[in-house]
Amino acid sequence: MSSIEFRKDLFADERDDNLNEIGKPTIRQDILGHVTGRSPFYDDHLFDGLLHMRCVRSPHHHARIRSIDFSAAQRMPGVVRIVEAKDVPHNLNTLLSLLNFGRDDEPLIAPKKVAYIGEPVLAIIAETERQARDAIAAVRVDWEVLPHVLDVVEALKPGAPSVNEVYPNNTFDYGPYDHQKLRFGDVERAFQEADHIVEGEYQMSPIEQAPMETAGAIAAPETNDRYVCYTSTQALFFSLGTTAKLMNMASSRLHFVGGTVGGGFGGKVDSIVEPMSVLGAMLTGRPVKFMWDREEEMQVGAPRGAERWRIKDGIARDGRIIARSFTGFFDAGAYIRLSSYAVQKGVGHLPGPYSIPNVAANVFMVFTNRTPATAMRGFGITGVDFAIECHMDKGAETVGMDPIEFRILNAYRDGDMKAHRRTAKNTALIESCQVAASKAGWRIAPDYAQMSSLVGGGVGDRAAIPETVTDRIGLIGERRRAEMPTEPYAGSSERGRVPAGTANEAIGAAAPQREDMQIDLARMGIRKPSAQPQPPQQQPHYQPASPVPPRPIPSATPPSAAASFTPAPPRSPAPPQQPAEPAASQPTPPQSQPASQPAGQPQPYQPERPFQRGVTRPGVSRFISGTRRR
Amino acid sequence: MAKKPISFTHNGRETAVFAESGSNLLDMLRRVVGDLSPKYGCGQGTCGSCTVLIDGEPHLSCLTLAETVEGRNVETTGGLQRGPDLHPLQKAFMEGFSAQCGYCTPGMLMAAKALLDRNPRPTREEVIEAISGNLCRCTGYEPIVDAIMAASGQVSGRVA
Numbered sequence: 001m002s003s004i005e006f007r008k009d010l011f012a013d014e015r016d017d018n019l020n021e022i023g024k025p026t027i028r029q030d031i032l033g034h035v036t037g038r039s040p041f042y043d044d045h046l047f048d049g050l051l052h053m054r055c056v057r058s059p060h061h062h063a064r065i066r067s068i069d070f071s072a073a074q075r076m077p078g079v080v081r082i083v084e085a086k087d088v089p090h091n092l093n094t095l096l097s098l099l100n101f102g103r104d105d106e107p108l109i110a111p112k113k114v115a116y117i118g119e120p121v122l123a124i125i126a127e128t129e130r131q132a133r134d135a136i137a138a139v140r141v142d143w144e145v146l147p148h149v150l151d152v153v154e155a156l157k158p159g160a161p162s163v164n165e166v167y168p169n170n171t172f173d174y175g176p177y178d179h180q181k182l183r184f185g186d187v188e189r190a191f192q193e194a195d196h197i198v199e200g201e202y203q204m205s206p207i208e209q210a211p212m213e214t215a216g217a218i219a220a221p222e223t224n225d226r227y228v229c230y231t232s233t234q235a236l237f238f239s240l241g242t243t244a245k246l247m248n249m250a251s252s253r254l255h256f257v258g259g260t261v262g263g264g265f266g267g268k269v270d271s272i273v274e275p276m277s278v279l280g281a282m283l284t285g286r287p288v289k290f291m292w293d294r295e296e297e298m299q300v301g302a303p304r305g306a307e308r309w310r311i312k313d314g315i316a317r318d319g320r321i322i323a324r325s326f327t328g329f330f331d332a333g334a335y336i337r338l339s340s341y342a343v344q345k346g347v348g349h350l351p352g353p354y355s356i357p358n359v360a361a362n363v364f365m366v367f368t369n370r371t372p373a374t375a376m377r378g379f380g381i382t383g384v385d386f387a388i389e390c391h392m393d394k395g396a397e398t399v400g401m402d403p404i405e406f407r408i409l410n411a412y413r414d415g416d417m418k419a420h421r422r423t424a425k426n427t428a429l430i431e432s433c434q435v436a437a438s439k440a441g442w443r444i445a446p447d448y449a450q451m452s453s454l455v456g457g458g459v460g461d462r463a464a465i466p467e468t469v470t471d472r473i474g475l476i477g478e479r480r481r482a483e484m485p486t487e488p489y490a491g492s493s494e495r496g497r498v499p500a501g502t503a504n505e506a507i508g509a510a511a512p513q514r515e516d517m518q519i520d521l522a523r524m525g526i527r528k529p530s531a532q533p534q535p536p537q538q539q540p541h542y543q544p545a546s547p548v549p550p551r552p553i554p555s556a557t558p559p560s561a562a563a564s565f566t567p568a569p570p571r572s573p574a575p576p577q578q579p580a581e582p583a584a585s586q587p588t589p590p591q592s593q594p595a596s597q598p599a600g601q602p603q604p605y606q607p608e609r610p611f612q613r614g615v616t617r618p619g620v621s622r623f624i625s626g627t628r629r630r
Numbered sequence: 631m632a633k634k635p636i637s638f639t640h641n642g643r644e645t646a647v648f649a650e651s652g653s654n655l656l657d658m659l660r661r662v663v664g665d666l667s668p669k670y671g672c673g674q675g676t677c678g679s680c681t682v683l684i685d686g687e688p689h690l691s692c693l694t695l696a697e698t699v700e701g702r703n704v705e706t707t708g709g710l711q712r713g714p715d716l717h718p719l720q721k722a723f724m725e726g727f728s729a730q731c732g733y734c735t736p737g738m739l740m741a742a743k744a745l746l747d748r749n750p751r752p753t754r755e756e757v758i759e760a761i762s763g764n765l766c767r768c769t770g771y772e773p774i775v776d777a778i779m780a781a782s783g784q785v786s787g788r789v790a
Binding site: 025028030031032033034035036038039041044046128209210211212213214260261263265293294 | 716720767
């Protein structure tokens with residue numbers, strides 16, 4: 001029915017032409033259930049004596065809970081159980097803790113303080129949904145309203161209220177910094193050489209996924225001391241692991257059934273409804289449904305986070321972009337969820353599909369008193385691409401070029417070195433521009449219509465990592481003590497340099513947080529390289545080109561005179577593909593983490609036994625924790 | 631809460647149930663009758679996932695009081711199939727890739743059936759009008775319209 005046009009003239013030698021399925025109509029294996037109304041969505045599982053769970057939610061952006069009076073609710077007809085924060089066995093989690101990424105920062109039911117409108121503070125389980133709603137309405141909460149912050153730039157100012165007590169500076173920690181850095185070449189020098197400077201600021205709004213089926217789950221005790229959970233989740237094992245952690249039980253006691261999702265688009269990975277329903281089944285011994293209604297789906301269902309981007313381009317007279325710097329603010333809302341990862345993903349994408357020799361970025365994951373943000377279709381990329389493409393049009397206008405020709409001129413090509421220090425492969429921006437122009441009847445100059453992604457890339461400087469300017473500005477906590485600019489560069493005297501060609505060096509990489517969560521190569525069936533493999537180059541990794549005066553740092557970290565960048569700590573394991581670098585060649589002592597966590601915070605979750613990653617028997621699975629064994 | 635007896639025709643079969651006074655038709659069909667084909671999407675009459683036919687007319691069951699179907703004829707997607715044979719609309723939806731997550735599909739099918747029963751050869755504009763009360767967040771509207779045109783025996787493709 002639909003028409004797909006195959007452009008077999010493009011990149012014909014890069015693929016086989018024996019496509020069996022693509023381009024041919026096929027019937028989905030699940031569609032019979034869809035058209036007969038028999039597909040088993042989570043709410044289509046019937047249980048005798050099903051109970052309904054609903055939440056008391058915060059009407060304030062930011063408030064402390066003085067007390068909760070549920071005595072009237074308790075006496076109402078049909079009410080089976082009041083669920084308080086203290087009923088949650090382990091009431092602190094962050095979604096990405098299963099990936100060892102970020103400190104636990106979010107309770108399932110808020111015990112002391114709420115940080116966004118709609119945050120749950122109490123749950124009630126009743127015989128019918130209406131009785132649960134009536135009981136919820138009878139709960140009285142005594143709130144102490146706190147000042148709130150809803151704007152990402154306001155949240156970085158020294159006087160801004162702390163949204164999340166686990167991250168009191170309102171920013172996620174990327175290694176020792178309060179932002180994710182990207183440094184490639186020297187943007188400052190290139191800006192001085194550029195003929196045009198083009199600046200712009202771009203803001204997008206949060207976007208609700210709005211699936212047709214609202215998120216929810218039904219949990220029930222099984223006959224074998226397990227709990228079955230029918231759920232709308234998009235990430236079944238994510239939800240299972242999160243539930244096991246919050247309920248402080250072995251995941252083998254959880255039987256999760258999912259896979260039929262009434263639309264997700266990213267909004268059903270947050271694993272909130274599953275632990276709530278399992279908790280209800282644990283506390284009542286009966287089947288419990290926890291389902292968001294449409295209002296909750298829109299209000300507390302996590303949206304795609306809003307992003308604000310400032311972009312500055314240095315453009316030569318002939319249209320080449322020679323420098324591009326970014327300052328990005330990713331609005332995470334009140335808790336991390338997946339935003340910390342979205343920022344890293346977005347920074348890996350910079351500067352977009354273009355070959356630009358000098359790139360710098362400072363990207364902040366900012367906590368605000370908004371609904372926490374989460375995944376949605378290409379999150380971390382979509383917002384910044386919107387900004388980049390708007391900015392490309394602005395750049396084309398400034399130099400007086402056709403916008404499509406301007407993109408083709410600056411497009412990356414096969415073999416070009418990208419700012420994240422990987423070589424570009426299978427690039428197709430030039431061809432996409434050419435086809436789009438011809439489809440739209442947009443005329444481009446003949447020489448631009450002749451260009452190819454396969455020609456001209458990877459030659460000379462295009463293939464190389466340039467000498468790179470680094471800095472240590474923006475250590476955690478610094479920003480709140482003194483009002484600091486967020487821009488990527490602030491004064492040449494404080495900068496160090498990494499010589500050209502330092503591929504595969506993690507510059508300012510985040511330190512692993514817990515030893516026991518590192519990949520044990522032996523357990524995964526990967527033989528460690530015997531003794532000391534001779535590395536290709538034996539010289540020290542990098543030496544400062546000139547002695548850089550160490551920046552006076554107010555934190556407890558002793559200034560390291562050896563280098564003004566932060567090398568990856570030696571205990572960081574090398575990726576399995578590459579032989580481990582001998583740690584002895586690191587000239588610097590291990591970086592000590594700056595003291596950023598004030599005392600008196602909730603301790604991170606420490607299970608009795610260390611988390612066991614992957615399977616213990618080599619050879620059981622081809623895929624272990626996302627690493628393909630070779 | 632008092633329960634009320636309600637007798638009606640459900641997909642061609644005489645049915646009598648006790649439903650809570652004031653409950654809506656969607657809850658009664660799903661929880662009491664056990665017909666799970668109408669879906670809850672919004673509970674506010676905006677999304678159309680819960681569309682059923684009452685005496686041949688499309689109605690939003692989430693906004694319909696259960697008691698009002700007393701003595702009337704209620705049809706849902708669960709009753710479209712005749713024995714092993716799918717309804718032409720169901721066949722057209724299958725072949726036309728007209729469902730992604732499948733959550734809006736039962737409502738779409740009922741809205742389409744109401745149209746085709748009344749007007750067996752609708753124009754494309756009339757099809758679009760007929761499903762304008764049904765949301766599809768996977769945004770597969772074009773294949774859905776194509777499938778309804780195909781089920782009406784008309785060559786699929788854009789008329790306008």
